[in-house]
Amino acid sequence: MCETYARATERAALASARWLGRADEQGALAAAAVGMREELDRLAIDGRVVIGATADESEELAAGVHVGAGGTIVDLAVDPLEGAGVVARGSSGAMAMIAVGEPDQLLTLPDMYMRKMAVGPVARGKIDLRRPVGENVRAIAEAYGRRVGDVTTIILERPRHHDLIEEVREAGARIKLIQDGDVTASISAAVRGTNDHLAIGIGGSRQAILAAAALRCLGGELQAQFWPTSRGEIDAAREAGIEDIERVFTSEDFVSGEVIVAATGVSNGDLLQGVRFLADSALTHSLVMCTRCNWVRFTNGIYFFARERREAVRLPGL
Structure with missing residues (x-):
């Protein structure tokens, strides 16, 4: 289940990466929030966003929103786009991120x-x-x-x-x-x-x-x-x-109890590579971590935009 959360951060990264360098923070943030929300709603979870976007940033993933198709009860802390200004400027180091905790195990604090x-x-x-x-x-x-x-x-x-x-x-x-x-x-x-x-x-x-x-x-x-x-x-x-x-x-x-964290690069940074668009696909680079499983994984993903493929799968790094 841990790595399935990376699908949500990857979707957010894919959506917001198209706004790279377009000087539109709100556009990039809105695209990321919609992408993450749509993917979370496909997961077998009964999720509650406890740490999310502010009302003026996005209503898709504001605190109090419920997501998921039903299943495991979890609390979520989300940042669909860490570094909206970075994306707007076309700079490096932006990413999409989500933390998944057990119910009532993520501390809620005033936004200050x-x-x-x-x-x-x-x-x-x-x-x-x-x-x-x-x-x-x-x-x-x-x-x-x-x-x-x-x-x-x-x-x-x-x-x-x-x-x-x-x-x-x-x-x-x-x-x-x-x-x-x-x-x-x-x-x-x-x-x-x-x-x-x-x-x-x-x-x-x-x-x-x-x-x-x-x-x-x-x-x-x-x-x-x-x-x-x-x-x-x-x-x-x-x-x-x-x-x-x-x-x-x-x-x-x-954060008490067990926690899962997933993050996907939007633009190239020291930690994660950004989304790379090809003719019919896009490459993603994600980090997934879990305290219960006691592992940390860096994963490469390939997203195809059409069922009929004109490109072969590439080895990572090529």
């Missing part, structure tokens, strides 16, 4: 900013969001057996991160600035071969839950803390049952 820090299994247990950035960078370097100057930190390029960037520079670590995609950044920090070791910064609570699900599968660690920008957001958090606004959440707080 959180300070976040994500690492892979090598540095798990070595970080503390409450400590200065420099201390965390040095702890990560020690965990990897490297010099601080060999540690790569991923940060969203935003004005709110000016001081954070300066702190990382002062610590002596390398910095990779990205335009969008903090979930992708968190996953990259937990996968060897990307040469990324830490993802840090301020981003949305929805993205924190998706990142936590992925890091649960990868054996990594996410820590996050609310970063309210108004009194109203503090009140919203308390209405959601969060009494301690300074609480540091962990991956296990966000």
Whole structure:
């Protein structure tokens, strides 16, 4: 059942990839949401979207929507297009993603900013969001057996991160600035071969839950803390049952029980290859993970657009 969820992310990726470089974020996002929703409705699940698009993004996969053809009861956290701005600009690193959990095992939070820090299994247990950035960078370097100057930190390029960037520079670590995609950044920090070791910064609570699900599968660690920008957001958090606004959440707080995560590249990135269109088909590259099965798989897919094929199946990478 695990890999069937990749059908939903692949459909979202195929739909949104056609909007690459067309300067239309809403068009790309809407196409991704429709593609993912249509495929989810074909699956043998009784699914409830608990983390989804906002009302102004898409009603197809908003929180509270039920999907599936009936079957296993699951809760879903979805991001039909992680990096809509990336697709609009024709840039790299966009993907479609879904996390599937047991009922009531995905934490629901107000849609607001959180300070976040994500690492892979090598540095798990070595970080503390409450400590200065420099201390965390040095702890990560020690965990990897490297010099601080060999540690790569991923940060969203935003004005709110000016001081954070300066702190990382002062610590002596390398910095990779990205335009969008903090979930992708968190996953990259937990996968060897990307040469990324830490993802840090301020981003949305929805993205924190998706990142936590992925890091649960990868054996990594996410820590996050609310970063309210108004009194109203503090009140919203308390209405959601969060009494301690300074609480540091962990991956296990966000996602308990077993979880499945699927992601498919839309545009080429460090983690996943983007959709590649051929004459009568398209190639996809996906990542599927499951805590119950205890495996992580990178899979290549070929989608044919017609029953009568003019192209032969290609070996991956050719």
